[in-house]
Amino acid sequence: MRGLTGKKAIVTGGAQGIGRAIANRLVSEGVAVTIADIHEDFGRSAAKELEADGGAVCFVHTDVADEASVENATAVTADRFGGIDLLVNCAAIFIMRGIEATVNEWRRIMDVNIMGQALCVKHVVPYMPARGGSIVNIASISGHIAQPGYLTYNATKAAVANMTRCMALDLATLGIRVNAVNPGTVWNANNERYHREELGLDRAQADRHPEIGGRHMLHRTADPEEIASAVAFLLSEEASYITGENLMVDGGYTAM
Known part of the structure; x- marks a missing residue:
């Protein structure tokens, strides 16, 4: 993808699943990547494997719901790589509950899925260049449809979808693009x-x-790599005129 080589990125939730596929793809594009994840064993293993393949990678133990932890991850990345150009907000938890959800369940999923993404953007933006920064939030088709028993999760992903639009508007004057990828299954x-x-x-x-x-x-x-390809596109200069977009990568699910 045009314009990715030499960039510096943070991928939250990059130790496993979609996040790991995104980290793999960005490293293959010549991006220096910090894997920011709460799962230390998986995170260190992922970073070690990518480093062995020649990538510039580090792991920082990060709880995105903890502002001090997010501040540390951004500072370590900027110090290690000399700045931050790209952010992928992939960290999430899956509390699938309906109206019976407890207050603690609501608070926990909102702290990670909503506040976590907001905190990462807040603390990454000061390190981004005057123009050319790019952010991709991982939302979900679940934020655009109704599903039985998924009230807690779907509400947080709907918030991410509209939060992405608001962030794009607020950061446009800084030359920072903000988009979201909405995967299907x-x-x-x-x-x-x-x-x-x-x-x-x-x-x-x-x-x-x-x-x-x-x-x-x-x-x-979908394969995780198919989601990673869409993320790489939106981060790259190939998507230089795209911001505030919620891209469906769902095999046509939401069009039916």
């Missing part, structure tokens, strides 16, 4: 475990299932 390790253990389905069966793969026009789930 992604076949990552957590989803694979859920489908196998709870539903007894392997990926081929899940893709054929009318309520899983069948919900998408393409009749399949």
Whole structure:
């Protein structure tokens, strides 16, 4: 992607799943990457593997719901790489509850999924160049549709979708673009475990299932790398005239 080589990025939630695929893709594009994640073992392992492949990578243990932790991650990244050009807000938790959700469940998911993204943007922007910074928030199709029993999660992702538009407006005068990627169902390790253990389905069966793969026009789930490609595009100069956009990467799910 044009304009990524030599840039410096933070990827929150970059130790596993979609975040790991994004970190992998950015490193392959010549980006120096900080993996900011609460899971230390996975984070250190991911950074070690990417460094072994020749990437400029570091891991910083980060709780995005803790402002001091976010401040530390941004400061370490700027010191290590000499600045921050790119931010990918991928860290999230999955509390799937309906109206029965407790106050603590609401507070926890909002602290991570909403406040976490807001705090990362707040503390990254001062390190970004006068023009050319780019931010991608990971939202979800769940922020645009109704799903049974998903009230807590869907509410936070809807907030991310509109927060992205507001951030784009506020940061446009600084030359910083802000967009969101909204994935459909992604076949990552957590989803694979859920489908196998709870539903007894392997990926081929899940893709054929009318309520899983069948919900998408393409009749399949996504690979994490397909989400990473969309993120890399929005971060790059190929998307230099795109900001405030919620890009659906959902195999046609929300168009049906």
